[in-house]
Amino acid sequence: MKLDLVHDIQAAYRKTLDSMSRPGLINNIREQASTIDMDIWCFNSTLVLTLMLLDTEVKFKICSEHEAEMAKLINQLTYAKATELESADYILVLHDCKPADLEKALHMAYPGDLLDPHKAATLIIETDLLSNDRNLTLTGPGIYKENYIDVKLSNQWVEIREEKNSEYPMGIDLIFTDRQDNVLCLPRTTQIRKQVVG
Amino acid sequence: MGYVAVKGGTRAIEESIKRLKYERLKKGVVLDCHRIESGMRCLIDQVMSESSLYNENLAAIAIKQAEGSPEEAVFLMRAYRSTLPRRHYSRTVEPTDMMVERRISASFKDIPGGQILGAANDYTHRLIDFNLCEETDEDAGNWVRDYALENGADSDLTDLTNLPKVLDYLREGGLIPTCNNDDNEPEDVTKESLQFPASRSERLQILTRGQTGAVSSLGYVALRSFGALHPTVGELRIGNLPLFVDNPFNEENAEDDAYYIGEIKVTEVETLFPEDIQKPNGEKEIEFKLGYGLCYGQNETKAIAMSILDRCLEEGKPEHPIYNEEFVLLHIDAVESSGFMSHLKLPHYVTFQSKLDSVRSSKKKRTKQKEENNEKNNEENNEE
Numbered sequence: 001m002k003l004d005l006v007h008d009i010q011a012a013y014r015k016t017l018d019s020m021s022r023p024g025l026i027n028n029i030r031e032q033a034s035t036i037d038m039d040i041w042c043f044n045s046t047l048v049l050t051l052m053l054l055d056t057e058v059k060f061k062i063c064s065e066h067e068a069e070m071a072k073l074i075n076q077l078t079y080a081k082a083t084e085l086e087s088a089d090y091i092l093v094l095h096d097c098k099p100a101d102l103e104k105a106l107h108m109a110y111p112g113d114l115l116d117p118h119k120a121a122t123l124i125i126e127t128d129l130l131s132n133d134r135n136l137t138l139t140g141p142g143i144y145k146e147n148y149i150d151v152k153l154s155n156q157w158v159e160i161r162e163e164k165n166s167e168y169p170m171g172i173d174l175i176f177t178d179r180q181d182n183v184l185c186l187p188r189t190t191q192i193r194k195q196v197v198g
Numbered sequence: 199m200g201y202v203a204v205k206g207g208t209r210a211i212e213e214s215i216k217r218l219k220y221e222r223l224k225k226g227v228v229l230d231c232h233r234i235e236s237g238m239r240c241l242i243d244q245v246m247s248e249s250s251l252y253n254e255n256l257a258a259i260a261i262k263q264a265e266g267s268p269e270e271a272v273f274l275m276r277a278y279r280s281t282l283p284r285r286h287y288s289r290t291v292e293p294t295d296m297m298v299e300r301r302i303s304a305s306f307k308d309i310p311g312g313q314i315l316g317a318a319n320d321y322t323h324r325l326i327d328f329n330l331c332e333e334t335d336e337d338a339g340n341w342v343r344d345y346a347l348e349n350g351a352d353s354d355l356t357d358l359t360n361l362p363k364v365l366d367y368l369r370e371g372g373l374i375p376t377c378n379n380d381d382n383e384p385e386d387v388t389k390e391s392l393q394f395p396a397s398r399s400e401r402l403q404i405l406t407r408g409q410t411g412a413v414s415s416l417g418y419v420a421l422r423s424f425g426a427l428h429p430t431v432g433e434l435r436i437g438n439l440p441l442f443v444d445n446p447f448n449e450e451n452a453e454d455d456a457y458y459i460g461e462i463k464v465t466e467v468e469t470l471f472p473e474d475i476q477k478p479n480g481e482k483e484i485e486f487k488l489g490y491g492l493c494y495g496q497n498e499t500k501a502i503a504m505s506i507l508d509r510c511l512e513e514g515k516p517e518h519p520i521y522n523e524e525f526v527l528l529h530i531d532a533v534e535s536s537g538f539m540s541h542l543k544l545p546h547y548v549t550f551q552s553k554l555d556s557v558r559s560s561k562k563k564r565t566k567q568k569e570e571n572n573e574k575n576n577e578e579n580n581e582e
Contacts, residue, residue: 055285079446
């Protein structure tokens with residue numbers, strides 16, 4: 001079966017939106033992602049998100065060893081144009097990218113300005129596994145008391161994100177995907193606390 | 199807690215929607231979309247122009263669904279338009295490349311290339327043709343065939359794709375100032391909400407998608423009183439413009455890299471406004487200022503009104519509302535105005551109840567006061 005660009009993308013969009021409004025809630029888009037039959041250098045779920053969010057109006061940046069090939073593919077699929085980290089509306093950090101590149105992407109991503117905070121960058125980050133294990137504690141809008149997540153990434157990203165999002169309403173939004181096609185969102189309003197092992 | 203005052207009514211709403219369908223179908227005859235497309239050219243042009251979506255098939259379906267109501271058809275088209283992905287931007291369209299069907303000038307009789315009347319209602323008697331009651335498809339076919347034969351014998355060799363602009367002729371004569379191209383990227387009113395002062399690109403976009411009646415009325419206002427202008431139509435042309443898009447995969451596109459994607463029919467109007475200019479030496483001189491109107495399809499009144507409003511907004515005199523861009527631009531959109539009117543039909547039970555309460559309590563207060571006054575008067579009378 002082939003990915004239906006209207007209905008599959010719409011279904012995945014509803015799930016992503018649900019995860020975005022309830023930070024920490026992990027939704028699965030395997031049903032849609034599994035319909036992609038292409039040899040690509042990213043997870044199928046990441047490609048679904050790309051087809052959902054990118055069009056000719058936005059610019060993107062790929063952080064990966066296969067940057068050139070991926071950039072060409074995404075340009076052909078969505079007509080979005082590749083650009084540098086500072087000016088990208090969407091930054092895709094693929095699983096083959098080094099931890100230093102993720103940190104650089106977080107540092108350089110455009111946080112918007114006070115007049116137009118909505119023009120900030122969104123990062124789509126691939127991880128090995130997403131779960132609700134009690135590693136990080138989330139609080140903020142859309143969360144009743146607390147939520148817990150575990151993201152298999154080098155832990156430095158939490159601090160960089162916090163610094164980047166310190167001047168609300170400016171800040172960056174993150175979407176995580178994993179090999180099981182799970183989707184997790186961390187909008188800029190979510191506060192993250194690391195669990196301290198006592 | 200939800201908005202309790204408007205809960206319920208689901209079944210009533212479902213039945214109302216059914217009733218609407220019944221009204222459309224009750225006479226047992228349905229309109230064929232192809233017939234709407236071929237017979238309602240002007241309505242389709244109006245709907246496409248107000249909805250900023252050029253597609254005759256879709257406009258025909260919208261008109262059918264809306265039972266011929268332009269405001270509803272425009273609403274449907276705008277709603278559909280908002281779901282479409284934005285894939286390409288066309289290259290800049292040059293009106294000089296137009297394949298002209300009609301082209302007139304009220305300023306000169308003998309314009310270079312000649313006046314071309316084309317199809318227009320202007321020259322008809324406006325008498326209802328009762329023969330149309332009995333018209334059949336066969337009659338139409340026969341008429342069109344005869345018309346083609348008649349034209350084949352008498353063909354003109356004018357190059358309709360390359361007609362000079364009347365205003366260029368005036369510019370060559372030094373009668374109107376030449377203006378340079380403004381190659382700034384235009385603002386897009388469908389992407390960013392309008393902020394004042396608006397740029398000319400934003401003004402023209404809002405005018406061209408404005409409700410036909412509203413644009414015409416406001417144009418009429420400017421013409422008749424409130425700063426009474428009397429412009430002259432320098433040129434009105436109707437015809438098809440070719441559209442090209444760049445190759446989206448190339449960083450840079452050469453002149454011939456573009457793809458032809460089709461053509462759109464537009465009405466273009468350039469009007470001339472004579473204006474007294476005071477020279478430094480005290481002498482007065484007349485100069486011509488320009489107004490520009492362009493809209494989808496054949497919408498001549500709207501395009502002329504648009505050109506008048508364009509001139510007024512460009513000038514921006516503070517004494518007349520018609521020269522005020524907030525007054526004009528915020529009130530001519532078909533969906534915005536009909537939407538705001540329609541919202542008055544929505545339940546306002548709570549706000550109205552609170553208004554009623556305050557009326558009741560102030561009335562109560564007043565009667566109480568009256569009673570007290572009466573009592574006092576009675577007592578005084580009794581004492582006397």
